[in-house]
Amino acid sequence: MNDANAKRCWYCQADLTRQDAPAENDSQDWLNNLRDNSPAPQGDDQPEEPANSSESPNEEVPAWLARIRTREQSERAASEDALSASSEELSSEIPDWLNEFNPDQEKEKPDAILPASASAQPENEDDDWLKKLESWQSEPTSSPEKTSTDVTVGSREKPAEKNPIEDEAVTPPDSALIKDSAPEWLQAFVQEPKSTPAAQQGNLSVQQPSTSAFLPAERTPKNEEDSLLRDSEPGQISPTAESIESSELDTALAPSQPGEENETWLSSYKKIHPDKDIKEQVIPAPVDQDQTKAPFNENSLMDWMKPIDPVTNPSQKEPVPQLEPAALPAWLQALSLKHNGKASAPSHSSSDFSDFGPLAGIEGTLPGEELNQFYKRPQTFSGLLKTTESQQVRSKLLKNIADQTHWEDENLEEKPHSHIWIFRLIVTVLMLAAVFIPLLFTQISSIAPSLYPDEVVQTFNTVNALSGGKPVLIAADFDGSLFGELNWSYQPLLAHLMERNIPIAFLSTNSEGTTLLNQSASTLIKQYPAYASSDKWMNLGYLAGGSIGLQGLAQNIQTTMPLNSALQSAWLSKPFDTVKRISDFGALIVITENADTGKYWIEQVKPSLGTTPMLVVISAQSAPLLQPYYASGQISGYLSGLNSAVAYEALTKTPQNATAHLSSFQITMVLAIMLVLIGGIVSLIFYHPQPGKKKRVNS
Amino acid sequence: MRSPLIPIISFIVGAIILAGYFFPGSGLAAIRTPMLDWAVTLSGVAGLIAIINLVFGVHWRRLRDSSKDYLFSGLVIFAFLATFALGIFLGPTNPDYQKVVTAIQMPIEASLMAVLAITLAFSSLRLLQRQHNWMGLFFFISVIVYLLLNSGILSFMANIPSLQEVVSSISLVPIAGARGILIGVALGSLLTGIRIWLGSDRPYNG
Numbered sequence: 067m068n069d070a071n072a073k074r075c076w077y078c079q080a081d082l083t084r085q086d087a088p089a090e091n092d093s094q095d096w097l098n099n100l101r102d103n104s105p106a107p108q109g110d111d112q113p114e115e116p117a118n119s120s121e122s123p124n125e126e127v128p129a130w131l132a133r134i135r136t137r138e139q140s141e142r143a144a145s146e147d148a149l150s151a152s153s154e155e156l157s158s159e160i161p162d163w164l165n166e167f168n169p170d171q172e173k174e175k176p177d178a179i180l181p182a183s184a185s186a187q188p189e190n191e192d193d194d195w196l197k198k199l200e201s202w203q204s205e206p207t208s209s210p211e212k213t214s215t216d217v218t219v220g221s222r223e224k225p226a227e228k229n230p231i232e233d234e235a236v237t238p239p240d241s242a243l244i245k246d247s248a249p250e251w252l253q254a255f256v257q258e259p260k261s262t263p264a265a266q267q268g269n270l271s272v273q274q275p276s277t278s279a280f281l282p283a284e285r286t287p288k289n290e291e292d293s294l295l296r297d298s299e300p301g302q303i304s305p306t307a308e309s310i311e312s313s314e315l316d317t318a319l320a321p322s323q324p325g326e327e328n329e330t331w332l333s334s335y336k337k338i339h340p341d342k343d344i345k346e347q348v349i350p351a352p353v354d355q356d357q358t359k360a361p362f363n364e365n366s367l368m369d370w371m372k373p374i375d376p377v378t379n380p381s382q383k384e385p386v387p388q389l390e391p392a393a394l395p396a397w398l399q400a401l402s403l404k405h406n407g408k409a410s411a412p413s414h415s416s417s418d419f420s421d422f423g424p425l426a427g428i429e430g431t432l433p434g435e436e437l438n439q440f441y442k443r444p445q446t447f448s449g450l451l452k453t454t455e456s457q458q459v460r461s462k463l464l465k466n467i468a469d470q471t472h473w474e475d476e477n478l479e480e481k482p483h484s485h486i487w488i489f490r491l492i493v494t495v496l497m498l499a500a501v502f503i504p505l506l507f508t509q510i511s512s513i514a515p516s517l518y519p520d521e522v523v524q525t526f527n528t529v530n531a532l533s534g535g536k537p538v539l540i541a542a543d544f545d546g547s548l549f550g551e552l553n554w555s556y557q558p559l560l561a562h563l564m565e566r567n568i569p570i571a572f573l574s575t576n577s578e579g580t581t582l583l584n585q586s587a588s589t590l591i592k593q594y595p596a597y598a599s600s601d602k603w604m605n606l607g608y609l610a611g612g613s614i615g616l617q618g619l620a621q622n623i624q625t626t627m628p629l630n631s632a633l634q635s636a637w638l639s640k641p642f643d644t645v646k647r648i649s650d651f652g653a654l655i656v657i658t659e660n661a662d663t664g665k666y667w668i669e670q671v672k673p674s675l676g677t678t679p680m681l682v683v684i685s686a687q688s689a690p691l692l693q694p695y696y697a698s699g700q701i702s703g704y705l706s707g708l709n710s711a712v713a714y715e716a717l718t719k720t721p722q723n724a725t726a727h728l729s730s731f732q733i734t735m736v737l738a739i740m741l742v743l744i745g746g747i748v749s750l751i752f753y754h755p756q757p758g759k760k761k762r763v764n765s
Numbered sequence: 766m767r768s769p770l771i772p773i774i775s776f777i778v779g780a781i782i783l784a785g786y787f788f789p790g791s792g793l794a795a796i797r798t799p800m801l802d803w804a805v806t807l808s809g810v811a812g813l814i815a816i817i818n819l820v821f822g823v824h825w826r827r828l829r830d831s832s833k834d835y836l837f838s839g840l841v842i843f844a845f846l847a848t849f850a851l852g853i854f855l856g857p858t859n860p861d862y863q864k865v866v867t868a869i870q871m872p873i874e875a876s877l878m879a880v881l882a883i884t885l886a887f888s889s890l891r892l893l894q895r896q897h898n899w900m901g902l903f904f905f906i907s908v909i910v911y912l913l914l915n916s917g918i919l920s921f922m923a924n925i926p927s928l929q930e931v932v933s934s935i936s937l938v939p940i941a942g943a944r945g946i947l948i949g950v951a952l953g954s955l956l957t958g959i960r961i962w963l964g965s966d967r968p969y970n971g
Contacts, residue, residue, distance in 0.1 A: 493887045517923040546871030547878045581857075581866040605858065611805035618801050621794070631858040665947075686915060690939035694947060697940065709917050728917070735916035738886050739909055745890030746905045753897055 392428045493741065500737040504729040512729035515713050521696050522713045525703030528653060528679045529562050536652030537569035537602070537642055541667060542579035548659040548685050553586050554724045555705050556657050556683040558714040560587060561722065564594040568652065569602035569641040573627060575609045575616070575663070580631070583657070604642060605631040613666045620674035623648045649676040653702075657683040661691035668700050681705075772964035779962040820845050910935065 453461070504510045532538065540560075544552050563570060570587075574580040584605055591598045606627045609615045618626040623637075623645065630636040637645055644650060654675060656667045664682050672680055679702035684692050686707025695701050705714055708731050711724035778800060785797040824838035848865055855862040892905050913919055914936065922928040960966040 489890070490887055493890070494883055497883055497886055513918050513920055515917050516920045517929075546866070546874035549871050550875055550878075578866045578870060581863045582871060585863065585867050607857070610809050611801070612808070614801050614804050614808070618798070618805065621798065625798075690943040691947065692943075693940045694944045707915070709915065712917075732916050732918055735912055736918065738889065739912045739916070741886050742889035742892060742905070742908055742912070746893045749891065749893035749897070753894065 496737055496741075497734065500734040501730050504733050505727070510729050510733075512732050514725075514728070515709060515716070518713045518717060519710060521693075521703045522705060522710045522717065523703075524696075525559065525681050525705055526562070526714060526717045528681060528702045529559065529566070529568075531679075532563075532566065532568055532652040534567055535641065535644070536650070537571055537645060538563060538653045538655060539648070539651045540570055540572040540583070541654070541656045541658075542572055542574040542583035543576050543656065543658040543660070543663045543667075544579055544582070545576055545659070546578060546582065549582050551685050551707065552657060552659060552683065553582075554708055554727065555685070555711045556655075557586065557590060557722055558711050558718055558720065558724060559655065559681075559683060559705060560590055561593070561720060562714075562718050564591060564597045565718075565720075567597055567602070569604075571604040571606055571636070571642060571645075571651075573606035573609050575612060577608055579657075580605055580607060601639065602641060604636060606636055607631040613670055616666055616670040620648055620671040648674050649678050651675075651678055653679045653681060655681045655683065659685040659688060661688035664688070664692050665695075668695050672700055679703075771969060772967060775967075775969060776962060776964060779958075783962070816845075911939070 504512075560570075572580060572583055572587075574583070587603065591603065597603075607630065609619060609627065611618065615626065624647075627636060637643060648654070648671065654667075654671065656664055658664050658667075661684070664684055667682075668680070680700070682692055682695075682701050682704035684704055684706050686709070689704070689706030692701070692704055692706070696704055705711060708724055708728065712728050715721050715725050781793055781796055782800065784791070785793040820842055824841045827838040828835050828842065851862055851865070857863075889908070892908070893901055895901065896904070914932065919932065922932065957966070961968065
């Protein structure tokens with residue numbers, strides 16, 4: 067509230083009605099009074115009414131807002147008389163055609179003429195309280211120093227929305243005085259319009275103050291708060307729009323000057339001559355569309371955005387000025403990162419224009435920040451693996467588990483010992499002597515088995531029970547490593563079959579089995595000339611596929627093994643022509659050193675044999691694994707190792723290689739038993755455990 | 766994610782083969798037999814590929830790179846090519862060709878087995894030195910007993926009825942152990958087959 071003796075309003079530096087009143091030179095911001103909780107200094111500032119009549123009595127209004135409204139009411143009441151008188155006088159001077167110029171304006175006219183107190187009307191109840199605050203702030207615009215144009219503008223718009231800065235720009239001679247009496251933040255405002263070139267021309271830009279003038283050079287907390295409040299006022303945050311609207315109306319209302327109105331606004335109308343082509347007179351000449359084409363459809367634009375008709379503006383003979391570049395509100399500019407919280411007025415500097423994008427050419431748009439500042443290089447992590455102590459402990463534990471371990475005494479054993487090779491040599495010599503001495507000295511007798519194992523006896527009985535016409539299938543599934551043992555084992559059985567003149571067909575799932583069997587049989591067959599003269603010995607060759615091949619053999623032997631090793635039909639010539647399936651054989655004899663191979667034959671082929679007996683010749687080391695099949699009756703009998711061969715030879719009463727090598731075998735076995743026994747006893751006697759030596763260490 | 770096509774094919778084939786075992790009289794044999802023939806053929810091709818990889822993928826590369834013991838690799842390649850050529854021209858049933866097996870391969874394998882026998886005999890000297898505990902002592906006694914039984918030198922005890930019963934009882938112990946091993950192997954094979962059949966294990970994926 068200005069002082070009663072103030073000549074000028076310290077808010078807007080406008081001359082007050084009472085010229086004799088000294089201007090209040092109080093540099094304190096007017097907003098400080100708003101914040102001040104102290105009672106109002108002037109008695110006339112006391113509210114005459116409790117509040118705005120539009121507000122309900124029960125409405126909760128902050129105290130500071132109530133004071134604002136109260137002050138507003140009081141100030142408007144003080145200036146109501148003068149303003150209403152001048153406005154009504156001027157409005158009466160406006161011709162009717164001007165009232166028809168804009169119907170909306172006509173509707174708004176009564177409201178505009180009414181003082182701000184008319185906000186109590188229902189249509190103004192929805193106005194924001196800040197607009198009310200703005201209208202209170204624009205109170206000095208109703209000063210008597212206003213020109214008729216200003217008054218007219220004020221009559222169109224509500225006086226509260228009149229920006230005092232516009233008045234200041236219109237009255238430059240007072241700027242010096244204002245500069246002296248204005249606060250610091252207003253001094254910059256006073257200087258700014260002078261520096262604007264457009265202000266000198268008196269066009270629309272004159273009334274477009276620079277928003278930067280509102281901002282102090284240095285933002286103190288207080289100034290920031292003031293600035294924030296100012297920015298929050300719609301009348302000031304969009305000075306450009308307001309100035310454009312005011313200027314437009316000024317231009318439109320200019321013909322209302324006495325003595326000019328008829329000539330000026332009718333000058334745009336041409337007289338039509340009947341003798342000329344009416345089209346030429348009515349239809350305007352084509353003009354450059356780029357220059358005259360409005361950017362928007364006028365019907366769809368608001369009034370203040372419609373282009374100014376130069377005809378209606380006699381003071382401006384120039385073509386329709388282009389619209390000033392649109393400017394964002396100050397509060398929005400304040401949010402811009404570029405301005406860093408400082409609101410800046412739209413300027414003509416090229417830096418504020420966007421050169422690209424949909425906002426190209428529009429001033430004051432949010433600057434397009436360089437995107438590269440938002441994109442950073444991906445964070446690179448160090449190649450070093452940072453682990454905690456617990457993780458290291460766990461990794462060490464895992465390493466200990468995964469590492470190959472050894473015993474500490476193994477390292478000691480790896481040291482060369484001079485006596486080791488002596489022991490090795492002694493053992494080797496003893497073993498060789500045990501093998502070869504019985505062979506060289508045949509008078510060394512062996513201990514013949516007095517009891518015959520049951521499986522050997524069953525094998526013998528099975529072979530004896532075979533009919534002479536049925537062939538026997540022999541599977542030679544063994545390799546060369548144990549051929550020496552197996553050769554002695556199956557020879558008595560093979561000799562027994564030859565002795566009984568039983569045809570033999572043999573095959574192998576091993577690549578070398580048939581070759582080895584054929585070799586041993588060729589040696590044996592010489593002992594049976596009658597058997598060698600006939601074609602009772604057939605080599606079927608190699609059976610591929612392992613257990614799958616055995617499955618096919620069990621299902622259809624003629625399809626699985628159609629040819630013999632001589633690539634002749636195996637099942638067309640006698641005595642094998644009687645074999646249509648595998649069960650047509652008299653017996654199946656499997657010779658193998660591997661228990662798994664014998665198991666495959668038992669599992670895959672035996673179910674297809676039916677009542678055909680199955681016999682197995684196996685090495686001594688695999689015999690225990692085959693013995694359960696014999697105990698269950700799946701196989702009829704088996705021969706295991708040299709002892710079974712000796713027993714079978716004893717049964718057939720044809721001692722051969724097995725019996726001849728039995729002494730060597732038994733002596734070697736006794737030597738092995740002695741080595742194990744002596745070594746064990748020595749270890750028991752001379753064993754000296756070393757505590758802590760036999761611990762697990764990591765390599 | 767791997768393609769489910771291969772496990773599906775494996776499952777279907779396994780189901781057909783397995784059903785053929787349980788229902789031999791059904792028409793599944795007409796499908797099952799060609800599948801087995803294909804399997805046999807594929808196994809032969811796989812063996813050929815393995816041989817080619819061994820000769821040209823391993824030994825030929827060693828010979829070309831002049832790596833350590835490259836002369837042995839050259840010897841392997843020469844032996845393979847010679848055997849392959851003789852087998853093609855002479856045939857597998859030729860007696861001269863069969864000497865490749867009887868005069869070279871079989872003696873080599875038998876020699877390795879003989880060396881194993883000597884090594885085991887020497888290692889038996891230190892049997893208790895390694896395992897100086899009750900289990901080691903029990904194993905030590907078991908070795909001696911079963912070596913005696915298999916040697917046949919206890920045949921004279923057959924005339925003693927009480928000892929015969931004891932020897933017969935001891936001979937049954939390996940049968941019990943063998944049955945346990947066979948049952949374990951059977952269960953393991955069954956489980957492995959089911960896992961492969963259901964696609965849990967996919968050895969065919971390489």
